[in-house]
Amino acid sequence: PFLRLLEAQLQDQRREHEEEVEALKNQVDAMKEELEKQQQAFLQTLQLSPEAQVEFGLQQEITRLTNENLDLKELLEKLEKNEKKLKKQLKIYMKKVQDFEASQAVVPTERRRHERNMQVAVQRKEKDFQGMLEYYKEDEPLLIRNLVT
Secondary structure: OHHHHHHHHHHHHHHHHHHHHHHHHHHHHHHHHHHHHHHHHHHHHHHOOHHHHHHHHHHHHHHHHHHHHHHHHHHHHHHHHHHHHHHHHHHHHHHHHHHHHHHHHHHHHHHHHHHHHHHHHHHHHOOOOOOOOOOOHHHHHHHHHHHHO
16 A cells, blocks of 8 residues: 555646656747747848848837736736725725724623723622531532532
8 A cells, every 4th residue: 555655646746747858848849939039030141231231120029018018018907906995995994993892892891881880890799708508418529519619
């Protein structure tokens, strides 16, 4: 049983490793393709006149900045949506806090009354008793059980 468990774990690790290797190979292939495209574009720009090279470079930069701008706009929209959601949650929680504080304002007056009643009750119970306890002989087992517990 233990060897089977170890064997299963080893196969799982091997499978995960193979999947990682495959993903990395795909990533390398994609990077190779991108590199080839960039090399081709670079070679084409070298064949252009200096003015055309500058124009091509400006077009590439404009394209890059446009894409970056679109990404930033998308991020801004997500953040604005998140901000609205958080503001709604904040309003809900503020309302809950206000309701809780209002309920707590009522409770202390009730607690004070209860505490005064408790103080009065405690004052009455704090009498000094001296002497022996009187009981019937047949209540002795019950009295002992109550004293023990």
